[in-house]
Amino acid sequence: xxxxxxxxxxxxxxxxxxxxxxxxxxxxxxxxxxxxxxxxxxxxxxxxxxxxxxxxxxxxxxxxxxxxxxxxxxxxxxxxxxxxxxxxxxxxxxxxxxxxxxxxxxxxxxxxxxxxxxxxxxxxxxxxxxxxxxxxxxxxxxxxxxxxxxxxxxxxxxxxxxxxxxxxxxxxxxxxxxxxxxxxxxxxxxxxxxxxxxxxxxxxxxxxx
Amino acid sequence: xxxxxxxxxxxxxxxxxxxxxxxxxxxxxxxxxxxxxxxxxxxxxxxxxxxxxxxxxxxxxxxxxxxxxxxxxxxxxxxxxxxxxxxxxxxxxxxxxxxxxxxxxxxxxxxxxxxxxxxxxxxxxxxxxxxxxxxxxxxxxxxxxxxxxxxxxxxxxxxxxxxxxxxxxxxxxxxxxxxxxxxxxxxxxxxxxxxxxxxxxxxxxxxxx
DNA sequence: GCAGTAATTAATCAAGTGTATAATTTCAAA
DNA sequence: TTTGAAATTATACACTTGATTAATTACTGC
Numbered sequence: 478x479x480x481x482x483x484x485x486x487x488x489x490x491x492x493x494x495x496x497x498x499x500x501x502x503x504x505x506x507x508x509x510x511x512x513x514x515x516x517x518x519x520x521x522x523x524x525x526x527x528x529x530x531x532x533x534x535x536x537x538x539x540x541x542x543x544x545x546x547x548x549x550x551x552x553x554x555x556x557x558x559x560x561x562x563x564x565x566x567x568x569x570x571x572x573x574x575x576x577x578x579x580x581x582x583x584x585x586x587x588x589x590x591x592x593x594x595x596x597x598x599x600x601x602x603x604x605x606x607x608x609x610x611x612x613x614x615x616x617x618x619x620x621x622x623x624x625x626x627x628x629x630x631x632x633x634x635x636x637x638x639x640x641x642x643x644x645x646x647x648x649x650x651x652x653x654x655x656x657x658x659x660x661x662x663x664x665x666x667x668x669x670x671x672x673x674x675x676x677x678x679x680x681x682x683x684x685x686x
Numbered sequence: 687x688x689x690x691x692x693x694x695x696x697x698x699x700x701x702x703x704x705x706x707x708x709x710x711x712x713x714x715x716x717x718x719x720x721x722x723x724x725x726x727x728x729x730x731x732x733x734x735x736x737x738x739x740x741x742x743x744x745x746x747x748x749x750x751x752x753x754x755x756x757x758x759x760x761x762x763x764x765x766x767x768x769x770x771x772x773x774x775x776x777x778x779x780x781x782x783x784x785x786x787x788x789x790x791x792x793x794x795x796x797x798x799x800x801x802x803x804x805x806x807x808x809x810x811x812x813x814x815x816x817x818x819x820x821x822x823x824x825x826x827x828x829x830x831x832x833x834x835x836x837x838x839x840x841x842x843x844x845x846x847x848x849x850x851x852x853x854x855x856x857x858x859x860x861x862x863x864x865x866x867x868x869x870x871x872x873x874x875x876x877x878x879x880x881x882x883x884x885x886x887x888x889x890x891x892x893x894x895x
Numbered sequence: 896g897c898a899g900t901a902a903t904t905a906a907t908c909a910a911g912t913g914t915a916t917a918a919t920t921t922c923a924a925a
Numbered sequence: 926t927t928t929g930a931a932a933t934t935a936t937a938c939a940c941t942t943g944a945t946t947a948a949t950t951a952c953t954g955c
Contacts, residue, residue, distance in 0.1 A: 480918095480919065480920070480933090480934060480935075481933095481934070481935095482920085482921090483920075483921075483932080483933055483934070484921070484922090484932095484933095485920095485921060485922065485931080485932055485933080486932085491932095504804070505805065506805050507801060507802055507804070507805035507806070508717075508718070508801060509717070509718065510805060512911080512912070512913085513912075513913060513914085514911085514912085514913095522933075522934090523933070523934050523935075524913085524914090524934095525914085525915085525916085525933075525934065525935075525936090526932080526933060526934080527913095528913090528914070528915080529932070529933080533913075533914080534912095534913060534914090581804070584804070585801075585803075585804035585805070588797070588800040588801040588803065588804070589801035589802075589804075590801075591797040591800070591801065592716060592717060592794075592797040592798035592799070592800065592801035593716055593718075593798075594794075594797065595713070595716065595790070595793070595794035595797070595798075596714065596715050596716035596719060596794070597716070605866065608864075608866060609866075612867075637872070637877055640858075640861065640867065640877065641854070641858070641877060641881045643857065643861065644854055644856075644857025644858040644860070644861050645850070645853055645854045645857055646857065647853075647856070647857035647860060647861070648852065648853025648854055648855065648856035648857035648858075648860075649849075649850070649853040649857075651853070651856060651857075652849065652852065652853050652856070655817075657814060657817060657818075658821075658849065663846070668846055668849065668850060672850045672885055675884055675885055676881055676884055676885065678884075689903090689904060689905075689948095689949065689950070690903095690904070690905095691950085691951090692902085692903055692904075692950075692951075693902095693903095693951070693952090694901085694902055694903080694950095694951060694952060695902085700902090721941080721942065721943085722942075722943060722944085723941090723942085723943095731903075731904090732903070732904050732905070733904095733943085733944090734903075734904065734905075734906095734944085734945080734946090735902080735903060735904080736943095737943090737944070737945080738901095738902070738903080742943075742944080743942095743943060743944090
């Protein structure tokens with residue numbers, strides 16, 4: 478009986494593969510399905526190897542969550558581009574309600590992780606960081622927008638508008654990703670942009686991109 | 687060595703207790719912590735008993751989710767009361783962004799269950815039912831509101847406004863329940879009502895309750 | 896009070912979990 | 926080509942999980 482052949486990989490590649498395999502497992506089988514054996518199988522290695530790159534399974538899952546959430550925010554933020562604030566905000570919104578950010582697989586992974594936040598301090602901290610980053614981004618864009626449009630741009634006004642917009646985006650993202658409604662015939666981007674304009678008191682025409 | 691004493695209960699009471707214990711476990715320990723033994727312990731029975739009232743653990747969890755989600759929607763809907771449509775809508779919104787609907791424990795349970803929807807068909811169906819009920823309620827109230835205010839109340843307009851409002855409520859509910867932001871100094875109810883009025887094109891004054 | 900029935904407990908099982916460790920294999924350096 | 930160190934595999938262990946079953950207990954109807 479011969480051992481299976483293998484080839485060595487750098488630490489970065491292996492960690493990356495293991496994290497990707499973890500996210501795949503979580504997406505398809507849920508968090509409970511992301512067992513050490515399942516992850517190892519998907520990564521094309523044996524279970525024991527995981528412990529060489531991650532102290533324990535908890536660390537692996539936490540690392541997977543961190544990569545996932547930072548990638549997600551990065552992808553959404555990449556929609557900003559440059560230009561005037563309202564154009565950047567529009568870009569962020571468009572990116573937030575379309576694939577690959579708004580997507581069933583993404584939602585599944587997000588949901589699975591979210592469920593652990595309350596009972597797992599490590600996950601809670603990771604989650605807090607990611608959320609904070611996104612909220613800060615929105616708050617800044619909202620602030621610039623309000624200033625551009627000459628509306629009330631007081632600290633409190635910015636904050637409240639950011640909270641509401643953040644909530645709207647979260648909710649739309651969930652609805653669209655869930656795919657429960659039939660969004661195929663609607664222009665979700667336009668709906669998102671129009672309602673944002675309405676909420677911020679901006680001329681919707683400027684938001685049509 | 688004597689056996690522990692016990693007393694019999696009706697099927698309804700036992701099922702209820704077991705479901706309550708399941709929800710407690712999920713809220714505090716996450717879905718992974720809701721083991722048969724943990725649930726039995728919290729319900730004050732022995733593990734074997736569970737199988738007398740639920741075919742298997744999957745059924746118990748599904749039943750717990752169903753009870754949870756229907757209670758949640760019922761509680762929110764109870765905020766409606768009666769009166770003109772905009773008052774009922776305002777009541778629903780107020781209920782949605784305040785305790786016990788908007789609450790950390792509620793969010794934890796919701797999040798834990800949501801994470802299973804993608805990989806578990808039974809949970810997916812239960813989820814769909816609950817969500818549909820809430821969305822229908824909102825769509826009806828929005829429709830009445832638009833008609834009351836003389837705005838465009840076409841089928842498509844109602845549907846789009848309902849989607850957006852639903853998203854806003856979901857997002858606000860999550861944000862508030864999460865407690866990440868410091869909402870203590872803000873009037874979240876007013877923020878929710880004002881932004882809803884803005885989105886629907888209704889006079890905010892009518893929404894102040 | 897008594898008997899029978901059904902609810903409940905207690906004990907056990909097989910399967911799957913994360914983890915640990917020793918035996919192997921790969922690869923780079925000499 | 927050889928050697929040595931590090932990466933990877935294989936195997937095993939202790940533990941937890943959901944499920945099963947027989948023994949016991951509480952309660953209902955007579």
